[in-house]
Amino acid sequence: xxxxxxxxxxxxxxxxxxxxxxxxxxxxxxxxxxxxxxxxxxxxxxxxxxxxxxxxxxxxxxxxxxxxxxxxxxxxxxxxxxxxxxxxxxxxxxxxxxxxxxxxxxxxxxxxxxxxxxxxxxxxxxxxxxxxxxxxxxxxxxxxxxxxxxxxxxxxxxxxxxxxxxxxxxxxxxxxxxxxxxxxxxxxxxxxx
Numbered sequence: 001x002x003x004x005x006x007x008x009x010x011x012x013x014x015x016x017x018x019x020x021x022x023x024x025x026x027x028x029x030x031x032x033x034x035x036x037x038x039x040x041x042x043x044x045x046x047x048x049x050x051x052x053x054x055x056x057x058x059x060x061x062x063x064x065x066x067x068x069x070x071x072x073x074x075x076x077x078x079x080x081x082x083x084x085x086x087x088x089x090x091x092x093x094x095x096x097x098x099x100x101x102x103x104x105x106x107x108x109x110x111x112x113x114x115x116x117x118x119x120x121x122x123x124x125x126x127x128x129x130x131x132x133x134x135x136x137x138x139x140x141x142x143x144x145x146x147x148x149x150x151x152x153x154x155x156x157x158x159x160x161x162x163x164x165x166x167x168x169x170x171x172x173x174x175x176x177x178x179x180x181x182x183x184x185x186x187x188x189x190x191x192x193x
Contacts, residue, residue: 127147
């Protein structure tokens with residue numbers, strides 16, 4: 001921040017109030033079965049008003065428990081919402097691939113394919129369609145990576161309605177009620193008294 005203004009200061013105060021009010025909150029882990037990996041991936045296409053880069057976010061659950069999450073700005077500008085969403089799906093698939101291998105090293109096998117939920121139909125179509133179009137050449141490596149995981153049966157990319165897209169909490173501001181609902185879905189709670 002080279003030239004902070006009053007709106008920046010107000011945003012900082014709001015963040016600090018939120019942190020102060022949730023300082024005792026934590027991630028609760030519960031016994032759950034069956035043993036599955038499920039990921040939610042979302043993106044806010046061209047969300048940064050200055051650079052027009054997108055923010056990708058994902059969360060990965062082992063059973064009912066949040067295991068991994070991320071929110072970060074994409075390195076390049078995406079030319080379509082499908083491209084931005086697909087880059088986010090590729091990040092989620094890379095994380096679930098890492099987690100499957102880590103669990104395998106601990107002698108824990110995940111018997112079913114990892115489900116990656118995305119709310120962009122075009123991105124889902126790209127994950128299974130073997131036809132390479134000129135319009136998708138600039139995201140070719142991500143496309144091949146995800147398609148390979150889908151082809152070997154390790155991953156399935158499925159649609160989730162935007163109203164059920166938990167990863168929205170990592171990519172954009174949400175109305176309070178929806179934010180609370182998604183926060184509860186992530187098992188983030190205050191300690192029981």
